[in-house]
Amino acid sequence: MTPATTPATSYVVAIDVGGTGMKGGLVTDDGEIALHRHRPTDRAAPVAGVRAFAAELAALGAAHFGHGPRAAGLAVPGLVEDGVARYSATLGWRDVPAAEFCDLDVPVALGHDVHAAGLAEAEHAPERDFLLLPIGTSIAGAMVLRGRPYASTLAGQIGHIPVWPDGEACPCGQRGCLAAYASAGAIAARYGTPGAAEVARAVAAGEPRAGAVWARAVEALALALATYTLILDPAAIVIGGGLARSGDLLLAPLRDRLAARLAFRDPPALRASALGTRAGVLGAAMLTRG
Amino acid sequence: MTPATTPATSYVVAIDVGGTGMKGGLVTDDGEIALHRHRPTDRAAPVAGVRAFAAELAALGAAHFGHGPRAAGLAVPGLVEDGVARYSATLGWRDVPAAEFCDLDVPVALGHDVHAAGLAEAEHAPERDFLLLPIGTSIAGAMVLRGRPYASTLAGQIGHIPVWPDGEACPCGQRGCLAAYASAGAIAARYGTPGAAEVARAVAAGEPRAGAVWARAVEALALALATYTLILDPAAIVIGGGLARSGDLLLAPLRDRLAARLAFRDPPALRASALGTRAGVLGAAMLTRG
Numbered sequence A, B: 001m002t003p004a005t006t007p008a009t010s011y012v013v014a015i016d017v018g019g020t021g022m023k024g025g026l027v028t029d030d031g032e033i034a035l036h037r038h039r040p041t042d043r044a045a046p047v048a049g050v051r052a053f054a055a056e057l058a059a060l061g062a063a064h065f066g067h068g069p070r071a072a073g074l075a076v077p078g079l080v081e082d083g084v085a086r087y088s089a090t091l092g093w094r095d096v097p098a099a100e101f102c103d104l105d106v107p108v109a110l111g112h113d114v115h116a117a118g119l120a121e122a123e124h125a126p127e128r129d130f131l132l133l134p135i136g137t138s139i140a141g142a143m144v145l146r147g148r149p150y151a152s153t154l155a156g157q158i159g160h161i162p163v164w165p166d167g168e169a170c171p172c173g174q175r176g177c178l179a180a181y182a183s184a185g186a187i188a189a190r191y192g193t194p195g196a197a198e199v200a201r202a203v204a205a206g207e208p209r210a211g212a213v214w215a216r217a218v219e220a221l222a223l224a225l226a227t228y229t230l231i232l233d234p235a236a237i238v239i240g241g242g243l244a245r246s247g248d249l250l251l252a253p254l255r256d257r258l259a260a261r262l263a264f265r266d267p268p269a270l271r272a273s274a275l276g277t278r279a280g281v282l283g284a285a286m287l288t289r290g
Helices: A046-065 A113-124 A184-191 A196-204 A208-232 A242-246 A248-261 A278-287 B046-065 B113-124 B184-191 B196-204 B208-232 B242-246 B248-261 B278-287
Strands: A011-017 A021-028 A033-040 A071-076 A079-081 A084-087 A094-097 A108-112 A130-134 A142-145 A236-240 A269-272 B011-017 B021-028 B033-040 B071-076 B079-081 B084-087 B094-097 B108-112 B130-134 B142-145 B236-240 B269-272
Touching: A011 A046, A011 A113, A011 A278, A021 A046, A021 A278, A033 A046, A033 A278, A046 A071, A071 A113, A071 A278, A079 A108, A108 A113, A108 A278, A113 A130, A113 A142, A113 A236, A113 A278, A130 A208, A184 A196, A184 A208, A184 A242, A196 A208, A196 A242, A196 A248, A208 A236, A208 A248, A208 B208, A236 A242, A236 A248, A242 A248, A248 A269, B011 B046, B011 B113, B011 B278, B021 B046, B021 B278, B033 B046, B033 B278, B046 B071, B071 B113, B071 B278, B079 B108, B108 B113, B108 B278, B113 B130, B113 B142, B113 B236, B113 B278, B130 B208, B184 B196, B184 B208, B184 B242, B196 B208, B196 B242, B196 B248, B208 B236, B208 B248, B236 B242, B236 B248, B242 B248, B248 B269
Parallel strands: A011 A071, A071 A108, A130 A236, A236 A269, B011 B071, B071 B108, B130 B236, B236 B269
Antiparallel strands: A011 A021, A021 A033, A079 A084, A084 A094, A130 A142, B011 B021, B021 B033, B079 B084, B084 B094, B130 B142
16 A cells, blocks of 8 residues: 655745845745745845745755755846846846756746746736836836737837936936836935935825925836837736836826827826736746746 | 630729818739729719729729729728727728728728738738838827737827927817827928928028928927837838828938937837839728738
């Protein structure tokens, strides 16, 4: 007689590397985050920092599940191509192969953070055509077209479309970019606070100067999203990243202004991401599916 | 002994219906235009006009090939959905089914004119990701993504993305649309001539006011194409329609301005359509492939 056995739970180590913090998790093959940790990004040695975090999570996994992970999934910012982190302006690396981020003895999948978040969002969104727009330090878009993430190294640069040509200078070298008005970083800088959360609080309290900065960000987003809508006709636009936490303070006026910018067609549905900042870790885990 | 026979040439009647003229042809299954005709669009009774033109072409086909067409393909402007011409502002129709445009006893395929042109261009373009932008009375785009035309009733409205928010009023009801500066119609209207060809001639002759109208159109196109490039990263942008006939008078400055609007990436290749105005008829024929 064969003894009854419980099959071992298969899981992966998943890390979403951001400019200031790293989110990590142990994600089971049915998409549950069994354990979640947060670490600051080591700006001086970011690659070694990811490697140490991966080792820590794998040790936690061995203790929790009684065995090691089947793979590791890493979502990183910047330019990613063929499993190599080509370039990140924020973190300063160039041409780092996946294996350098992780010395566990398992397959390592490396992908772009916004693309990874889009993979996770696509599993939860009912629409086959949508844009996920995470708004944080910067702005980039993950596009899902006909049910499939549209991945391309240089596509989805929605943060850098010119909303007011010849407007604000953007660190990217262009002028009038969406991100120069509406990224969390730009909103904070324009108001003069360390973060956008302080601006949101001031807006909610009725502070006029904060209201003006916020309205300008909303109008920039309305212009960019009207443009995206006219080109690709999405069924929904999903706002993610830190700024999505301000909820209707952002979404209500943005819905109005997007509708006002579209004369001959209805706007798509506009909502905050249901996954929130978990999208990055879940997406990093999905990268390991190959 | 079986006598040797030449197999009958299979062909279709193909018509590209425009706001002022219709282009028609007999297109063989290997994509040759065996015969080509041009008729003015009957603005008072456009559907009956198409029907008469289709009958005329079928009669010419019977005489030429000794047998009737296997199908008819019709490319029409406006909104087209599920083989029904839903709406055309220019031609004033609403909800006209394909069969009403053609009473030949063959299958009739109906599609959107810009989408049809994109189908034809996709067969000839070496790139798997490109934008075909026909510039005529209005501007719309046919997008080819991963080698496949991206068809959607409301997508590709590149003529109505806001290039200068709160700029010129556009007949569509929005402000600052690309088409309000750069359609052949807008260029002619801004300069005060019946057509854009007169403006092009004045530009070539160094007339300053024509030069200013032209430069404004070029800048509007550069902004719209920079935006498209940042979102979808095409390998090429192909300019079609009447305005493409001005060649380097348009393309040379547009290449410069597009590159100037993109700071952190190279611009895609920019060229005039090799098919020119034949793209519509060839695409209409391709609609019959189902």
